[in-house]
Amino acid sequence: xxxxLPASGPDLEFQTHVEDGRLWLQTCEACDRAIFMPRIICPHxxxxxxxxxxxxxxxxxxxxxxxxxxxxxxxTRPTRHALVLVDLDDGPRMMSRLPDTDPDxxxxxxxxxxxxxxxxxxxxxxxxxxGEANA
Amino acid sequence: MTTRLRGKxxxxxVGTAGLGEAPGFxxxxxxxxxxxxxxxxxxxxxxxxxxxxxxxxxxxFPAISTIEYLxxxxxxxxxxxxxxxxxxxxxLSATMALEAGLCDVALICxxxxxxxxxxxxxxxxxxxxxxxxxxxxxxxxAYAMAAATHMARFGTTRAQLAEVAVAARAWARMNxxxxxxxxxxxxxxxxxxxxxxxxxLRDCCLLTDGAGAVVMTRADRARDLPNxxxxxxxxxxxxxxxxxxxxxDLTTTAARDSGERAFAMAGLKPExxxxxxxxxxxxxxxxxxxxxxxxxxxxxxxxxVSGGRIAPGGPLPVNTNxxxxxxxxxxxxxxxxxxxATRQLRGTAGERQxxxxxxxxxHGNGITLSHQATAIFGTAAAL
Numbered sequence: 001x002x003x004x005l006p007a008s009g010p011d012l013e014f015q016t017h018v019e020d021g022r023l024w025l026q027t028c029e030a031c032d033r034a035i036f037m038p039r040i041i042c043p044h045x046x047x048x049x050x051x052x053x054x055x056x057x058x059x060x061x062x063x064x065x066x067x068x069x070x071x072x073x074x075x076t077r078p079t080r081h082a083l084v085l086v087d088l089d090d091g092p093r094m095m096s097r098l099p100d101t102d103p104d105x106x107x108x109x110x111x112x113x114x115x116x117x118x119x120x121x122x123x124x125x126x127x128x129x130x131g132e133a134n135a
Numbered sequence: 136m137t138t139r140l141r142g143k144x145x146x147x148x149v150g151t152a153g154l155g156e157a158p159g160f161x162x163x164x165x166x167x168x169x170x171x172x173x174x175x176x177x178x179x180x181x182x183x184x185x186x187x188x189x190x191x192x193x194x195x196f197p198a199i200s201t202i203e204y205l206x207x208x209x210x211x212x213x214x215x216x217x218x219x220x221x222x223x224x225x226x227l228s229a230t231m232a233l234e235a236g237l238c239d240v241a242l243i244c245x246x247x248x249x250x251x252x253x254x255x256x257x258x259x260x261x262x263x264x265x266x267x268x269x270x271x272x273x274x275x276x277a278y279a280m281a282a283a284t285h286m287a288r289f290g291t292t293r294a295q296l297a298e299v300a301v302a303a304r305a306w307a308r309m310n311x312x313x314x315x316x317x318x319x320x321x322x323x324x325x326x327x328x329x330x331x332x333x334x335x336l337r338d339c340c341l342l343t344d345g346a347g348a349v350v351m352t353r354a355d356r357a358r359d360l361p362n363x364x365x366x367x368x369x370x371x372x373x374x375x376x377x378x379x380x381x382x383x384d385l386t387t388t389a390a391r392d393s394g395e396r397a398f399a400m401a402g403l404k405p406e407x408x409x410x411x412x413x414x415x416x417x418x419x420x421x422x423x424x425x426x427x428x429x430x431x432x433x434x435x436x437x438x439x440v441s442g443g444r445i446a447p448g449g450p451l452p453v454n455t456n457x458x459x460x461x462x463x464x465x466x467x468x469x470x471x472x473x474x475x476a477t478r479q480l481r482g483t484a485g486e487r488q489x490x491x492x493x494x495x496x497x498h499g500n501g502i503t504l505s506h507q508a509t510a511i512f513g514t515a516a517a518l
Contacts, residue, residue, distance in 0.1 A: 085380055
């Protein structure tokens with residue numbers, strides 16, 4: 001017995017789906033859990049029945065950190081680069097960043113919403129503050 | 136019946152070389168010197184070695200390159216690479232291979248020249264695909280996020296993290312081989328350059344050259360060798376994830392499982408341990424591992440390390456060589472936990488010797504909180 005390959009691989013499928021600007025996630029049709037990073041097998045139950053669905057993209061910042069780069073010549077302050085882990089309402093957690101938000105305004109527990117950034121074939125998921133009342 | 140391995144093998148030789156800076160030498164050169172040192176210490180010869188346990192980040196095939204360089208012809212090779220935890224895990228595999236008769240003399244070794252080469256970590260070839268576009272800086276980003284989560288959830292403070300670095304430095308000041316031996320205060324740590332919130336420069340380990348080697352053999356043969364045998368009493372490993380984004384809970388590591396397995400095999404409890412060697416790549420590591428290994432409840436690690444409790448003179452000696460924070464950290468630190476535990480259990484740790492140490496726990500951590508290995512050792516009195 002040899003396994004049959006699907007029509008295309010998970011990384012390529014991810015890039016194709018998010019072309020429409022929305023976050024898409026795989027959901028396991030056997031155990032009903034959404035997963036990220038994209039995979040060919042469900043890490044929760046081992047099923048190969050993973051289907052792509054658009055996700056709400058809403059989530060909560062689970063952790064955050066800020067990298068301080070050494071100041072470049074002429075700069076008075078170090079460059080800062082904030083990274084977050086986001087727990088999506090849809091289930092999985094992902095590493096990302098909030099490109100348009102000041103690092104000091106990013107706090108653990110804040111509500112965020114995903115958007116897709118980057119070139120065709122190299123899309124990435126980034127976040128903006130969701131601005132919900134229950135933030 | 137995992138207790139089948141308890142007391143069946145012992146560390147009989149340890150050696151180090153090129154600690155700190157070894158310009159002009161490569162990783163295999165200083166590793167060979169550490170191996171020579173460990174064999175001299177054990178009373179065995181290079182030609183006696185028939186089991187090799189090694190891993191590194193500079194070679195695609197570390198075990199094969201090592202046998203060629205040393206001229207070994209091993210009957211058994213284990214090149215399992217789980218990052219810096221590899222060597223603590225190797226102590227368990229070596230005991231297994233020795234007990235099974237797959238080899239008679241097991242060599243565990245590591246060498247790296249990160250400081251002399253580039254002055255930074257060599258990135259692993261394989262990186263988490265969906266994290267890398269966001270430009271994390273590994274390994275630091277993972278530990279900073281763990282620290283941030285621990286602080287947010289349990290109220291752990293930067294001053295409590297600093298206690299870990301200050302304790303490590305106080306031990307290093309009693310270790311002539313330690314790389315950083317200047318006095319260090321809580322204020323020094325808090326005011327050092329912020330590198331990755333909430334971790335400042337002094338929350339992060341050194342980046343040095345260095346090599347370490349450990350020789351193990353079966354307990355019966357160990358008793359005929361010159362040094363007091365340091366018996367393997369129990370070991371365990373655990374791993375759930377590679378990427379930090381896949382870690383189920385950033386405030387609880389797989390050390391909870393590796394530790395439980397090691398204690399079960401050893402038939403001992405945390406309160407039975409006289410000295411701990413915990414992989415301290417960052418200050419948060421020690422707090423996480425003290426909690427996960429059962430030395431204090433989850434969330435209380437910050438308070439637990441405060442007031443010098445793990446420092447010289449405190450009731451629970453941790454990282455008596457100065458650790459990765461002040462002694463030496465050539466990328467993968469785990470082998471040095473075995474070496475310092477051995478010196479403490481032999482009673483040869485000089486000024487930093489813990490009186491009457493009969494038991495020691497070594498804990499290795501690999502990659503970005505991705506793999507955990509625990510090993511417990513003891514003197515003949517602990518058998």
